[in-house]
Amino acid sequence: MTAVTYLEAIHAALADALRDDERVFLLGEDIGHLGGAFGATKGLFEEFGEDRVLDTPISEEGFVGAAIGAAWMGERPVVELQFADFVTCPFDIIVTVAAKTHWRSGIALPLTIRMPSGGGVRGGPFHAGSPEGWFVGQPGLKVVCPGTVEDAYGLLRAAIDDPDPVLVFEHKGLYRRLKAEAPPPGHRTPIGRAYVAREGADATVITYGSGVTTALAAADRLGADVEVLDLRTVWPLDREAVLASVGKTSRVLVLQEAARSTGAAGLVLSVVAREGFELLDAPPALHAPPDTPVPFAPELEDAYLPSVDSTIRALEELLAY
């Protein structure tokens, strides 16, 4: 077995996509000579050249717009935003142009936007956010949040293949922390499908991104029969998988790293409440950070982020109801 990190899986997905399809090219800040702020594109400039790996000026609206134009012409651009927090800058062109063009005109825009989200690295209010919730519910976009090494590879490959704009929220805290067997080259994780990461009968933790490892560890330590549903794609939501698991366990805890009133939780809880009400034995629970920006100081950030311990406490409350 060859073990690779989550970041190495992303690097492999980019390299394999560049090799397999000449329409694929990468663009973003410092991704060429430097290899990216986190090293996701390290060596790709040297291997594939400046026509395939483009350094850009600091102009997210501009180069996401350019990726849209290239996608219109049938290319498969893959954009890197240096931090997911910076998605505020191209927000307009993502929502105005990328999301609405196919519905308005039938022009497909096969565009991938990768961005490192999440905390645990003392990044503070502008380098540790989980802004995926801004795009949950936006017609025309697809939003994926890999929580495993396999999906870091497979969701990115699927995003690059996909004819629609796909936002890939990578978790920077998992980049070097998560290690697993190398995904087989060419592996694809289907977009729009959740995955039961751990079978259980007493309660379901519905989560994504960094929440997957947290939930699995909490379930193991708790010793209860807890199911973990990894959404993988947070928009459009795999509501059948959500309801199937609720039907099995009758108790739901939604766990996410995004602040409690953002993220995917609102949509998941509305599906559970509206369509799964009669399946429930307890009020659906939410474990997520408070509604503040991500704080910097270790004492504050550690208190802010869901941990294995705090998730265990949330599960205990749910099971005791």
Add this chain to the structure above:
Amino acid sequence: MPTEHPPIPCSSVPTVGRDARIALYRLVLRQRLFEERALALYRQGRIAGSFYDGRGQEAVAAAAGLALADGDVVCPLNRELATHFARGVTTADAFRNYLGRGDGPTRGRDGNMHFGMKTRDVFPLVSMLGDLVPVTVGAALAFKRRHEPRVALTFLGEGALATGDSHEGLNLAGVWQVPAVFVLQRNQYAFSTPTAREMVNTRLAERIYGGWSIPCEAVDGTDAVETYDVVHAAVERARRGLGPQAVEAVTLRIHGHAAHDDARYVPQDLRDVYASRDPVDRLRLRLELDGLEPAELEVIQAEETETVLAGLAAAEASPPPDPATLEHGVWAAPPQRSATR
């Protein structure tokens, strides 16, 4: 037209031959006749929503559309219906969008000139002006990457030039040296705001070259012949690999921003300057001076009128959109399972 403001004929640029002049005349006339008809329909309540036209700017739209070659792509804005027509969009296509028909370019999902056509390589306008500058740069980047001798063209008004999107797009065009052409529709007003309240240096061509090192020639945008010559040369320079190009076309937006705006803020002395610069009148006079017989001009007028009326009749016979299809096409590849209920 008022006799105190007789039209000034278009320039007689030797490189723009008789066929091109007639083609330009047909385009400016088609936009004029289409928009006059559509405005009447709007006032009758037969076109819903808002109504925008390009009166006074038809020559720029026609010139830029005609300057493009097969395989080139374009992102028109609000006042460039003639550009759509030059690319093969029909009057029926356009009327179907204005009327919100089910078989129109946006199938009733968007109205008026907010449309594009995939089959004509025309990208649909978005209302956030400036957004299509980087999109155009990206299309041109694709051509450069594939070594294809194609050009991408878009327009921006002096209003859009104040946006960050325009700056980012122009900067990227320069850094990447892509075959993009930017036609600046300097129509003097962004809604009600005159150019001098949008920027300090109002010499756009100077700013485009000085700020982004993109060659930019200023031209009288009411002179279709001269504008065509200048835009065509810019397009061909871009095609030859000389990098992004720009043209500042100076006009006056004769009508308001939209039909609900009477543009009373435009001073009379400025209107007087443009009274003798109606793009349609100027080009017709040029053709008369070129020796076209009145009968030939009458035939063109009759044919273009018929093209507009036939397009309207076809659009009126088109079916309305079916509300049951509203969620179709949100995604090119919809989720296998339903996203919401």
